[in-house]
Amino acid sequence: MQLQERINAFVKLGDFLGQFSNEVVTKNDNIEYNNLFFDGFKHQLKLAQEHNGWFTKETITFALKSWSDALTLDNLTKWMSPYDLNAVSPKQVAIIMAGNIPLVGFHDFLSVLMSGHNVLVKQSSNDKQLLPYLAKYLEHVAPDFKGRMSFTEDKIENFDAVIATGSNNTARYFEYYFKGKPSIIRNNRNSVAVLTGNETKGDLKALSEDIFRYYGLGCRNVSKLFVPKGYNFDTFFESVYHWHPIIEDTKYANNYDYNKAVYLMSEFDMLENGFLMIKEDQSYASPIATVFYEFYDDLDELKKKLKADEQQIQCVVSNGFIENEIAFGDTQKPQLWDYADSVDSVEFLLSI
Numbered sequence: 368m369q370l371q372e373r374i375n376a377f378v379k380l381g382d383f384l385g386q387f388s389n390e391v392v393t394k395n396d397n398i399e400y401n402n403l404f405f406d407g408f409k410h411q412l413k414l415a416q417e418h419n420g421w422f423t424k425e426t427i428t429f430a431l432k433s434w435s436d437a438l439t440l441d442n443l444t445k446w447m448s449p450y451d452l453n454a455v456s457p458k459q460v461a462i463i464m465a466g467n468i469p470l471v472g473f474h475d476f477l478s479v480l481m482s483g484h485n486v487l488v489k490q491s492s493n494d495k496q497l498l499p500y501l502a503k504y505l506e507h508v509a510p511d512f513k514g515r516m517s518f519t520e521d522k523i524e525n526f527d528a529v530i531a532t533g534s535n536n537t538a539r540y541f542e543y544y545f546k547g548k549p550s551i552i553r554n555n556r557n558s559v560a561v562l563t564g565n566e567t568k569g570d571l572k573a574l575s576e577d578i579f580r581y582y583g584l585g586c587r588n589v590s591k592l593f594v595p596k597g598y599n600f601d602t603f604f605e606s607v608y609h610w611h612p613i614i615e616d617t618k619y620a621n622n623y624d625y626n627k628a629v630y631l632m633s634e635f636d637m638l639e640n641g642f643l644m645i646k647e648d649q650s651y652a653s654p655i656a657t658v659f660y661e662f663y664d665d666l667d668e669l670k671k672k673l674k675a676d677e678q679q680i681q682c683v684v685s686n687g688f689i690e691n692e693i694a695f696g697d698t699q700k701p702q703l704w705d706y707a708d709s710v711d712s713v714e715f716l717l718s719i
Contacts, residue, residue, distance in 0.1 A: 376509035381438025388432030466491025571606035573696025
């Protein structure tokens with residue numbers, strides 16, 4: 368199967384997903400095999416929402432739009448152009464996926480297939496409805512994919528390399544269990560924002576997207592702020608207030624109430640506005656409905672700290688502070704060539 372055939376197949380998948388990427392689902396009669404797959408995918412979306420309370424219609428729609436926007440001919444061609452795929456001997460690559468946000472493992476799935484390998488997927492129980500259905504769609508638009516995509520709920524076996532994502536605890540297990548195989552092992556990471564006090568309300572409003580999208584469950588969500596000594600949070604709270612309907616979601620509200628009670632009983636100092644709490648804390652991983660903050664005295668010293676802690680950090684959101692920073696509001700808009708943990712998964716797949 369040639370690279371261009373693989374690209375064309377995923378472009379068609381992107382077109383298919385585009386029908387579901389707006390609040391109102393709209394069927395496009397020009398989509399290949401739509402009569403066969405359209406209603407079935409609507410049903411899978413319903414099942415995903417029923418199975419996982421964090422997978423609301425809004426979060427799933429956002430994820431589908433992100434992938435529909437990414438899977439274009441220009442994007443896929445640009446992404447693959449630096450790599451030499453001619454000498455690839457197809458291997459069986461296992462992927463152990465997380466389940467924190469909808470289709471969170473799709474980039475690994477895409478990378479394996481675009482590299483010319485076969486994929487064996489072990490999904491999270493929290494996100495198991497959508498990807499197998501999309502794999503069936505791919506088999507129809509590109510029959511050469513048949514037999515190259517498989518899914519299992521059992522122990523993974525008969526594979527040549529593995530990409531596994533989990534918590535810090537499971538990552539240690541993965542490293543031991545897969546020590547004899549080429550692997551990419553990912554653990555917990557969080558994203559941070561560096562504020563100087565010179566941000567506009569527009570900057571901070573954009574930052575709220577980085578904080579609240581997917582309820583803060585993703586590694587690209589900002590869970591911690593670094594702010595200068597004496598920083599006044601009033602403008603920050605004003606700028607993020609448009610997200611206040613999030614408290615109407617039961618699971619989020621339950622986490623907000625629980626964490627607030629813990630903080631109050633522990634007599635921790637924190638600020639809150641009815642749907643978000645901010646608390647001074649040196650940790651990077653904050654609970655749901657909470658963002659940690661830490662004061663800094665010197666930006667150069669902060670750069671050194673973030674460099675020292677880079678294994679804990681996925682994204683740094685700032686404006687003119689650091690190389691490879693992410694603009695306010697853009698953490699949930701990665702390009703295909705923006706790799707998790709800055710590890711080039713395609714380069715890895717070409718090396719096995």
